[in-house]
Amino acid sequence: MEYLEHEKEEEDQPVSPTGQYFNSSVLQISIMSILEIDIPIDDSPTLSLLKDVFLPINPRFSSLMVEEKKGVKHWKRVEVKLEDHVNVPIFPDGLSPESYDDYFDDYLTKIAMKEFPQSRPLWEIHIIKYPTSNAAGTVVFKLHHALGDGFSLMGALLSCLQRADNPNLPITFPSFKVSSNLDSGRSIIRAVPRALSAAFNTVSDFGWGLLKSTAVEDDRTPIRSGDPGVEFRPMSIATISFSLDNIQKIKAKLGVTINDVLTGIIFFGTRLYMQSMNHASRNANSTALVLLNTRVISGYKSIKEMTASDSSSQWGNQFAFLHVTLPELADAKFTSPLDFVAKAQQTIQRKRNSLAVHLTGRVLETLRKYRGPEVTARYIHSTLKNSSMTISNMIGPMEQVALANHPCRGMYFMTLGSPESMTISILSYMGKVRITVGTEKGFIDPRKFNACIEDAFQRVFEAAVGTPPPPMS
Numbered sequence: 476m477e478y479l480e481h482e483k484e485e486e487d488q489p490v491s492p493t494g495q496y497f498n499s500s501v502l503q504i505s506i507m508s509i510l511e512i513d514i515p516i517d518d519s520p521t522l523s524l525l526k527d528v529f530l531p532i533n534p535r536f537s538s539l540m541v542e543e544k545k546g547v548k549h550w551k552r553v554e555v556k557l558e559d560h561v562n563v564p565i566f567p568d569g570l571s572p573e574s575y576d577d578y579f580d581d582y583l584t585k586i587a588m589k590e591f592p593q594s595r596p597l598w599e600i601h602i603i604k605y606p607t608s609n610a611a612g613t614v615v616f617k618l619h620h621a622l623g624d625g626f627s628l629m630g631a632l633l634s635c636l637q638r639a640d641n642p643n644l645p646i647t648f649p650s651f652k653v654s655s656n657l658d659s660g661r662s663i664i665r666a667v668p669r670a671l672s673a674a675f676n677t678v679s680d681f682g683w684g685l686l687k688s689t690a691v692e693d694d695r696t697p698i699r700s701g702d703p704g705v706e707f708r709p710m711s712i713a714t715i716s717f718s719l720d721n722i723q724k725i726k727a728k729l730g731v732t733i734n735d736v737l738t739g740i741i742f743f744g745t746r747l748y749m750q751s752m753n754h755a756s757r758n759a760n761s762t763a764l765v766l767l768n769t770r771v772i773s774g775y776k777s778i779k780e781m782t783a784s785d786s787s788s789q790w791g792n793q794f795a796f797l798h799v800t801l802p803e804l805a806d807a808k809f810t811s812p813l814d815f816v817a818k819a820q821q822t823i824q825r826k827r828n829s830l831a832v833h834l835t836g837r838v839l840e841t842l843r844k845y846r847g848p849e850v851t852a853r854y855i856h857s858t859l860k861n862s863s864m865t866i867s868n869m870i871g872p873m874e875q876v877a878l879a880n881h882p883c884r885g886m887y888f889m890t891l892g893s894p895e896s897m898t899i900s901i902l903s904y905m906g907k908v909r910i911t912v913g914t915e916k917g918f919i920d921p922r923k924f925n926a927c928i929e930d931a932f933q934r935v936f937e938a939a940v941g942t943p944p945p946p947m948s
Contacts, residue, residue, distance in 0.1 A: 487538075487549045487550055487551050487552065488534065488535075488538075488549060488550045489547070489548070489549045489550075490540055490548040490549055490550060490621065492839070492840070492843050492848065492851070493621075493624075494540070494548075494620075494621035494622075495548050495621070495843075495848040495852070496839075496848055496851055496852040496855050497619070497620040497621045497852075498540055498597070498619060498620075498621040499848060499849055499852035500849060500852070501849070501852050501853050501856045502852045502855060502856050502892065503590050503591070503619075503706075503892045504619075504620035504621075504890065504891065504892040504893065505591070505617055505618065505619050505620055505890075505891040505892055506617070506618050506619075506620055506625060506628055506888060506889070506890055506891070507583075507586070507587060507615060507616070507617045507618075507888060507889050507890075507891055508615070508616040508617075508618075508628070508629075508632055508886065508887075508888045509583075509613060509614075509615050509886060509887050509888065509889075510613065510614040510615075510616075510878060510883045510885075510886050511609050511610035511613055511883060511884045511885040511886065512610050512611055512612040512613060512614060512878070512881045512882070512883060512884065513610070513611060513881070513882040513883065513884045514611050514612075514881055514882065515604070515606075515611050515612055516602060516603075516604050516611070516612035516614070516881060517881075518563065518602050518604070520879045521561055521600070521602065521879075522557050522558070522561070524635065524878075524879055525557050525560070525561070525600070526557060528634065528635050529631075529634075529635055530555060532631045532634050533622070533623075533631065534550065534552060535550055535596075535597075535622050535623070536555075536596055536598060536622070536631075537552055537553060537554075537555050537596060538550035538551055538552050538553065538596060539551045539553055539593070539594070539595065539596065540593065540597065540621060546847060546848075548848075553595075553596070555595075555596055556595070559595055560595070560596070560598060560599045560600060561599070561600055561602070562586075562599060562600070562601045562602070563601075563602045563603075563604065564582055564601065564603060566578045566605050570605075572606045572607050572608045573608060575605045575606060575607045576607050576608050578605065579603060579605070579607050579613065580711070580712070582601075582603065583615070583712050584709050584710055584711065584712070584916065586599075586601060586615065586617060587710050587712070587889070587891050587913075588707070588709060588710070590892075591619050597618065597619030597621060597622055598616070598617065598618045598619065598622065599616075599617050600614065600615065600616055600617070601614070601615040601617070602614055602615075603615070609884070609885060610884050610885070612881075614878060614881075616632060617891075618631075620890070620892075625766075625867060625869050625888070625890075626869070629869055629871075629888075633646060633872070633876075635878060636872075636876040636877065636878055636883070637876060637877055638872075638874050638875070638876060638877070639874070639875040639876055639877040639882040639883075640874060640875065642877075646872045646873075646874065646876060647872065647873050647874065648870050648871070648872060648873060649719065649733075649870055649873060649903055676825055676826070676828070676829040676831070677829040677830040677831050677834070679829075680798070680825075680826055680829045680831035681829075681830075681831040681834045681835065683798060684796075684798050684831055684835055684858075685838070687762060687798050687858065687861055687862065688854060688857055688858040688861065689854075689857060691861065692860075692861045693759075693760055693761050693762050693861060693862055693863045694756070694759040694760045694761065696749055696753065696756040696759045696761060696863065697748065697749050697752035697753050697756055697919070698745060698748070698749060698761065698863050698864065698896060698897050698919060698924075699761065699863040699864075699895070699896050699897070700896050700915060700918050704894075705860075705894055705895065705896055705915055706892050706893060706894040706895075708915055708916065709915075709916035709917075710891070710913050710914065710915065710916060711913070711914050711915075711916045711919070711921045712889055712911065712912070712913050712921075713911075713912050713914075713921040713922065713924075713925055714887050714909050714910065714911045714912070714925075715909075715910050715912070715925045715928055715929060716885075716907045716908065716909050716910075716947065717907065717908045717910070717932055717947065718906065718907060718908075718944070718945075718947040719733075719903055719906050719907055719908050720906065721932075721936060721944045721945070721947070722736050722737065722908055724936070724939070724940050725816070725935060725936055725939045725940065728939040728940055729813065729816060729817075729820075729939055731816060731817075731820045732820070734823075734868055735816055735819050735820035735823065736816055736935070737868070737901055737908065737910070738763075738765065738799075738816075738819040738823065738866065739812075739813075739815040739816030739817070739818070739819040739820070739935065740815070740816070740928065740931045740932050740935050741763075741866060741899060741910070741928065741931075742763070742801050742802055742815045742818075742819055743804075743812055743815040743816075743931040743934070743935065744924075744927040744928035744929075744930065744931035744932070745761075745801060745864070745924075745927070745928075746801060746802070746803070746804035746815075747804070747927040747930060747931060748923065748924045748927040749761075749804075750804055751923070751927065752920075752923075757803065757804040758803040758804065758805075760800075761800070761801040761863040761864075762798055762799065762800055762801065762861075762862045762863055763799045763800075763801060763862065763863065763864050763865070763866055764796040764797070764798060764799075764858070764859065764862045764864070764865045764866070765796070765797040765799050765823060765865075765866050766795075766796060766797075766865065766866065766867040766868070767795045767796070767797050767827065767832065795832040795835065795836065796835075796858065796865075797823060797826045797827070797832070798826075798862070799819070799822050799823060799826070800822070801863070802814065802815050802818045802819075811938065812931065812934040812935040812938045813935065813938050813939060815931075815935070816935060816939075838854075839851055839854070839855070842854055856894060859893050859894050859895055860894040860895070862895060863895065863896075863897065864895060864896075864897040864898065864899060865890065865893055865895060865897075865898050865899065866899045866900075866901070867890060867899075867900050867901070868900070868901040868902075869888065869900070869901070869902050869903075870902070870903050871886060871902050871903050871904035871905075872904060872905070873905065873906070874905065875905055883904075885904065885905075885907075885909065886902060886904050886909070887900070887902050887909045887911045888900050888902055888911065889911050889913050890913075891913075896914065896915040896918055896919060897912065897913065897914050897915070897919060898912075898913040898914075899911065899912055899913070900913075907947070910928065912924060912925060912928075932944070
């Protein structure tokens with residue numbers, strides 16, 4: 476990945492509408508990226524790496540968000556004191572990796588809850604030098620969502636990484652290919668029914684989205700406490716991994732996308748967990764907000780390409796929410812696991828093809844124009860609060876990458892600050908898919924939930940492929 480060189484002082488840039496919503500009095504949304512390092516960490520190159528590689532990526536990393544008298548916010552370039560952004564926690568010496576797991580989990584919970592001070596640029600890095608069960612050391616990047624969406628911030632992170640086997644070779648990613656059956660039937664005869672269906676779906680999805688954002692809340696269930704201020708409560712973060720090859724085998728058998736498979740597994744596993752905790756909740760009204768990247772892209776772009784004025788995949792926040800109702804679980808013994816994948820594929824594809832996403836964008840822009848960004852932020856807060864979970868998905872490198880010559884064994888990310896009891900993120904890396912589950916601490920049992928996701932995967936694989944999944948290498 477390329478990065479921009481320092482240039483002469485530029486004019487202050489306005490903050491995007493979404494950036495203002497995510498850094499408001501009612502919403503403080505951040506993204507935390509975790510790199511699991513293969514070797515003991517030498518943090519001596521940290522400041523030079525930040526100064527020479529990270530800061531030049533985008534002026535926002537060296538800027539404050541400031542507000543003018545009329546309420547208009549813009550990015551103001553400042554001199555960055557790098558030491559203020561680097562944190563190296565101290566744990567007791569001489570403990571086992573299993574003991575450091577607990578310290579690490581508690582530390583993640585602590586930094587997940589902490590909001591950024593507005594007196595300095597909205598990012599920080601945490602270097603944990605203690606070995607855990609998963610790594611010899613861990614590096615955590617925490618960045619405010621106002622700086623950009625997951626696509627932009629993942630591009631920034633990749634600018635700091637190199638291939639571990641050969642730094643001169645480019646980092647590559649899994650294919651974005653979509654199954655051919657999703658794009659078939661372009662005849663004129665089929666065009667009219669499709670157009671009528673899209674129009675009906677647009678009205679239906681747009682109307683339902685408005686209701687879900689303003690008046691209709693999901694039921695209170697084992698995955699949704701529904702309590703006000705849930706975003707300020709401690710969060711537990713746990714992960715579970717699957718072989719990307721196994722996911723692709725399911726995809727090939729069913730003729731759907733990898734995202735459809737993963738979403739169906741998550742929906743099925745979630746219902747299994749809900750049923751195990753409260754039998755009646757297996758059919759409760761529960762909605763997932765599935766994040767959709769609205770860029771027209773075929774992969775990550777260089778930082779220079781994303782910051783170009785004529786780029787089709789510009790830096791910033793370019794995504795939308797799809798309201799997807801979790802399929803009901805009639806009976807765990809008699810429900811076909813593949814029904815969840817099929818329903819996930821059908822629902823997401825239908826909503827992607829409607830114009831509801833664009834109409835919702837118009838609603839947000841109208842609110843911002845006539846009522847201001849704070850009112851719009853409250854609308855988005857209500858959209859999140861009324862749902863049960865958010866699911867976001869990113870692709871990562873196929874090869875092992877390194878940060879300052881420190882090979883990364885694993886990586887995952889989590890969105891912070893959403894007023895929900897559960898947030899789920901998905902990231903592929905080195906032939907594995909890592910599902911990260913952020914849950915309201917003390918309300919959801921993360922180990923039991925992950926066990927239900929594992930059970931769902933096993934059932935979906937066996938139903939699709941006909942054999943148990945091979946063990947992950």
